[in-house]
Amino acid sequence: MPSTLILALLCVAFVATHIGLAGDGVRAWMIGRLGEIRWILAYGIVASVLFGLIAACYARHQFDGPPGPGLGAVPAMRWALIAVSVAGMALMGSIFAGYFDSPYAVFAHNFREPYGIERITRHPFFAGTVMFAAAHALLSSHLNGAIVFSSLAVLAAAGARHQDAKLLRRGGEPYRRFLETTSMIPFAAIIAGRQRVVWRELPAAGLTAGLALAAALRLVHDSIFAHGGLFVIAAVVGGAAIIMLVSALRGLRQPRAG
Numbered sequence: 001m002p003s004t005l006i007l008a009l010l011c012v013a014f015v016a017t018h019i020g021l022a023g024d025g026v027r028a029w030m031i032g033r034l035g036e037i038r039w040i041l042a043y044g045i046v047a048s049v050l051f052g053l054i055a056a057c058y059a060r061h062q063f064d065g066p067p068g069p070g071l072g073a074v075p076a077m078r079w080a081l082i083a084v085s086v087a088g089m090a091l092m093g094s095i096f097a098g099y100f101d102s103p104y105a106v107f108a109h110n111f112r113e114p115y116g117i118e119r120i121t122r123h124p125f126f127a128g129t130v131m132f133a134a135a136h137a138l139l140s141s142h143l144n145g146a147i148v149f150s151s152l153a154v155l156a157a158a159g160a161r162h163q164d165a166k167l168l169r170r171g172g173e174p175y176r177r178f179l180e181t182t183s184m185i186p187f188a189a190i191i192a193g194r195q196r197v198v199w200r201e202l203p204a205a206g207l208t209a210g211l212a213l214a215a216a217l218r219l220v221h222d223s224i225f226a227h228g229g230l231f232v233i234a235a236v237v238g239g240a241a242i243i244m245l246v247s248a249l250r251g252l253r254q255p256r257a258g
Contacts, residue, residue: 003061007144010057011151014050018155019162021046024169044244048237052229055236058148059229068140081135086214088131091117091186093210095125097203103167103175111167111174114182116201120190122182123163128210129156160184 020026021043030039071077094117095102101110102118114122121127133152140146164184167175183189190197217224225232 002065003057004065004144004147007054007057007061007147010050010054011147014047014054015151015155015158017046017050019158022162022166024166040244044241048240051236052233054148054151055225055229055232058144059225059227059232061144062225063142064144066143068143068146069138070141072139072141078139081139085132085135085139086211088128088133088135089214089217090207090210091121091124091128092132093128093208093213094203094206095128096209097206099125103171103178104163111171111178114178114195116198116203117206118182119195119197119201121184121186122178123160123184126156126160126163127184127186129153 021030027039030042034042071081098116098118099105101112103111104123117124130153133149133156137146137149137153140149161184164179168179171178181189181194183192183195189195
């Protein structure tokens with residue numbers, strides 16, 4: 001089977017299971033049969049296995065298949081897309097400054113007023129991922145790369161909409177106000193006059209960390225997927241596991257209602 005088709009099928013499975021298994025109906029059904037901890041473990045295992053297969057397959061076949069958009073061959077487009085990618089990584093890094101006290105924290109949703117980077121985009125990680133992945137898809141000189149990075153962009157955009165709908169059902173009016181005064185698209189709510197930037201609230205450390213990571217990855221760009229993509233798999237899967245663990249521990253410390 002051609003590597004392009006294999007990657008496409010893996011990416012479809014990854015996006016579908018990542019969103020589908022997190023839906024309220026499926027989630028409630030699975031928790032009822034497995035318990036919450038086992039469901040979280042099962043969800044994490046499915047996502048990790050599929051991501052690992054995608055990364056390993058792409059590491060082996062990233063230069064195979066038909067040509068991709070290849071906009072990196074146009075100097076002006078190349079630098080513009082690199083700038084978008086770097087800005088996306090800065091947004092992705094900023095989320096860790098306030099994630100555990102945000103409405104999106106896995107085990108402890110805190111439905112509060114927008115703060116810091118949330119005034120620019122309520123989904124800094126998702127918005128940053130869309131920017132980073134879409135830019136890389138357009139830069140890709142081979143279709144295999146365009147497929148992988150496009151799937152990440154689609155997952156991030158769909159994930160943001162899915163998360164908003166889910167949290168609106170759980171958070172009610174407080175989250176509705178949060179949605180009305182913020183935007184997924186960076187700066188859209190500010191341009192529309194529904195929000196403003198408060199510079200002192202911005203997570204300078206998180207933004208700087210994101211920029212530093214972008215610079216470091218650029219230095220090792222040609223070897224990121226070396227050793228069968230092992231570095232990428234370990235970084236993504238390990239990072240997600242650490243975030244889930246910290247979220248769980250913080251959730252256990254919070255007082256229970258009633």
